[in-house]
Amino acid sequence: xxxxxxxxxxxxxxxxxxxxxxxxxxxxxxxxxxxxxxxxxxxxxxxxxxxxxxxxxxxxxxxxxxxxxxxxxxxxxxxxxxxxxxxxxxxxxxxxxxxxxxxxxxxxxxxxxxxxxxxxxxxxxxxxxxxxxxxxxxxxxxxxxxxxxxxxxxxxxxxxxxxxxxxxxxxxxxxxxxxxxxxxxxxxxxxxxxxxxxxxxxxxxxxxxxxxxxxxxxxxxxxxxxxxxxxxxxxxxxxxxxxxxxxxxxxxxxxxxxxxx
Numbered sequence: 054x055x056x057x058x059x060x061x062x063x064x065x066x067x068x069x070x071x072x073x074x075x076x077x078x079x080x081x082x083x084x085x086x087x088x089x090x091x092x093x094x095x096x097x098x099x100x101x102x103x104x105x106x107x108x109x110x111x112x113x114x115x116x117x118x119x120x121x122x123x124x125x126x127x128x129x130x131x132x133x134x135x136x137x138x139x140x141x142x143x144x145x146x147x148x149x150x151x152x153x154x155x156x157x158x159x160x161x162x163x164x165x166x167x168x169x170x171x172x173x174x175x176x177x178x179x180x181x182x183x184x185x186x187x188x189x190x191x192x193x194x195x196x197x198x199x200x201x202x203x204x205x206x207x208x209x210x211x212x213x214x215x216x217x218x219x220x221x222x223x224x225x226x227x228x229x230x231x232x233x234x235x236x237x238x239x240x241x242x243x244x245x246x247x248x249x250x251x252x253x254x255x256x257x258x259x260x261x262x263x264x265x266x267x268x269x270x271x272x273x274x275x276x277x278x279x280x281x282x283x284x285x286x287x288x289x290x291x292x293x294x295x296x297x298x299x300x301x302x303x304x305x306x307x308x309x310x311x312x313x314x
Contacts, residue, residue: 081188082133083149084245087287088189089129090150093140094295095171096122097302098158107161114206118168121199128192141303145289145296152286153235155295159228162214162221166228169207173260174239174253176200181248189245208264215268222269229265230273237277238286 099119103112130136153171158164179200182193214225240254265272285291 080245093126233273
């Protein structure tokens with residue numbers, strides 16, 4: 054039986070959009086918000102595959118990855134404020150996620166290309182972060198174990214599709230090419246993340262290149278500037294599809310502000 058929400062009249066506080074941390078907030082809040090938004094948005098995108106994956110095994114795999122990311126998002130967002138308010142009451146320009154993770158799923162190969170690019174980045178980034186004295190280090194140490202599986206899953210499917218049939222190869226190459234321009238943003242500086250950005254870029258490039266070449270795919274050579282400029286998502290500038298995704302994600306919460314279930 055579906056629960057019915059009990060919705061009190063929203064107060065001015067409840068009705069007001071949630072805000073990002075103030076400019077003078079600790080840098081760790083800025084970092085937690087950026088990483089939390091990455092995980093939240095990609096979790097939602099992967100959740101859109103429910104009932105549409107090519108085989109049942111992938112229904113389970115993509116759902117598990119989405120749940121891992123949602124778990125990371127909850128911890129990270131709770132460090133920056135109230136997790137529900139940050140997820141459901143912020144406006145589009147207040148989100149600090151990478152433009153890569155907000156890109157529509159497209160076909161399965163497109164989703165795998167996005168997952169390859171992001172999971173390699175996340176694995177390397179969390180690996181570096183876990184070795185620091187950052188307040189985010191304990192989360193990173195736990196998350197890196199989950200993300201290692203995400204990366205392996207994406208790599209195996211990249212190989213399978215890239216070195217499969219002519220059609221699967223073509224689709225995988227299209228996904229790899231289309232999303233390449235959004236990858237440069239991953240290496241832009243973020244307040245509160247004291248990482249070796251150049252090493253991160255070099256390791257990411259080497260890892261992704263090796264996977265693509267093994268999959269008989271061509272490594273893109275175009276710019277990695279995303280929409281507008283690299284780092285734009287971290288500044289609250291997002292692509293058109295993000296607004297539509299956000300409206301869907303926030304619809305229920307905004308329809309019953311302050312409701313208890």
